[in-house]
Amino acid sequence: MTLTPTRLMSALGCALALTLLPGLPAQAQTGPTQTATAKKAQVVILATGGTIAGAGASAANSATYQAAKVPVDKLLASVPELGNLAQVRGEQVFQIASESFTNEHLLQLAKRVSALAKQADVDGIVITHGTDTLEETAFFLNLTVRTTKPIVVVGSMRPGTALSADGALNLYNAVATAASPAAAGKGVLVTMNDEINTGRDVTKAANIRPDAFKSPWGPLGMVVEGQTYWFRAPAKRHTVNSEFDIDRISSLPQVDIAYGHGGVSPVAYQALAASGAKALIHAGTGNGSVSKDVVPALRELRAKGVQVIRSSRIDGGGFVIRNAEQPDDQYDWVVAHDLNPQKARLLAALALTQTQNPKTIQRFFLEY
Numbered sequence: 001m002t003l004t005p006t007r008l009m010s011a012l013g014c015a016l017a018l019t020l021l022p023g024l025p026a027q028a029q030t031g032p033t034q035t036a037t038a039k040k041a042q043v044v045i046l047a048t049g050g051t052i053a054g055a056g057a058s059a060a061n062s063a064t065y066q067a068a069k070v071p072v073d074k075l076l077a078s079v080p081e082l083g084n085l086a087q088v089r090g091e092q093v094f095q096i097a098s099e100s101f102t103n104e105h106l107l108q109l110a111k112r113v114s115a116l117a118k119q120a121d122v123d124g125i126v127i128t129h130g131t132d133t134l135e136e137t138a139f140f141l142n143l144t145v146r147t148t149k150p151i152v153v154v155g156s157m158r159p160g161t162a163l164s165a166d167g168a169l170n171l172y173n174a175v176a177t178a179a180s181p182a183a184a185g186k187g188v189l190v191t192m193n194d195e196i197n198t199g200r201d202v203t204k205a206a207n208i209r210p211d212a213f214k215s216p217w218g219p220l221g222m223v224v225e226g227q228t229y230w231f232r233a234p235a236k237r238h239t240v241n242s243e244f245d246i247d248r249i250s251s252l253p254q255v256d257i258a259y260g261h262g263g264v265s266p267v268a269y270q271a272l273a274a275s276g277a278k279a280l281i282h283a284g285t286g287n288g289s290v291s292k293d294v295v296p297a298l299r300e301l302r303a304k305g306v307q308v309i310r311s312s313r314i315d316g317g318g319f320v321i322r323n324a325e326q327p328d329d330q331y332d333w334v335v336a337h338d339l340n341p342q343k344a345r346l347l348a349a350l351a352l353t354q355t356q357n358p359k360t361i362q363r364f365f366l367e368y
């Protein structure tokens, strides 16, 4: 059917009539609806920097820009529709590009989230964050903040100044999720590109595309026009079911990552241990394989008390199997299961705040 001007006007006339007629069911209205009596959720937005707070010289700059420039009040003002979803207020916790996050930044942010989650006037928390280490912060919060209230971490792949910028809708979706009672008890969530992913699984799988964030085991759901839609729930322990509590952690032991590749030597592992690493994450080839030129050095470091944890440089769609590529029982090593090296580093650091027993550490990697 061709859309003639007459047909267009009559279609518009009908739509206008629909919205003006009293007593129509809610679905006839557009956008999120709030009944007059329903109290809006109170959502706090903690800003840390990143591209979502970035600015480029022109609209054509979708990849060339400066991150961590726009302050939280301007970020909130740039998406006035947030007020349709919730009562929002913002705090500027940091203003940095997330590749520069340190353990101290993680601890400070997690403690602030934990304190806010205890407040009766906070129903949900959104953290705006650079995308480079977003997955690490989301996983760390998932392990250490003991609340069932929704905590949503969000970023953007393009600065707000760019054509087809993705930050505004990502932020809108994050607030919609943080304000949604259905998001409670699902652990820390990440809303990017209309999807809702668990902070445990999600990883940045591309470096310049809006659909960069993927979970090897799939998203939990979607956010569409301010509504959340759920299709599965997290399978691993998190938040209130975690043995880790940010309120009882003041520092994190040094844990470092060394990358496996053809022609690898043990020097990186030995240097990291000499610098104070209490555990080494091996970002191994394939199923966490270790070169025969590195095994003796790792066994020597294990004998000196350094924990050895085999992860894989392959991110997604599988997991490192104990005693498959290496005799982990004999070597007293741990496998990271499906956690990528950057997430394994965080769980290993938290594990070492509680134990030096590789069997307990292995249990943590299978359960979280």
Ligand code: DAS
Pocket (backbone or CB within 6 Å): 049, 050, 051, 052, 067, 096, 097, 098, 099, 129, 130, 131, 132, 133, 134, 155, 156, 157
């Ligand atoms: N440098 C990146 C960061 O802050 C920019 C971004 O993608 O957010 O993580």
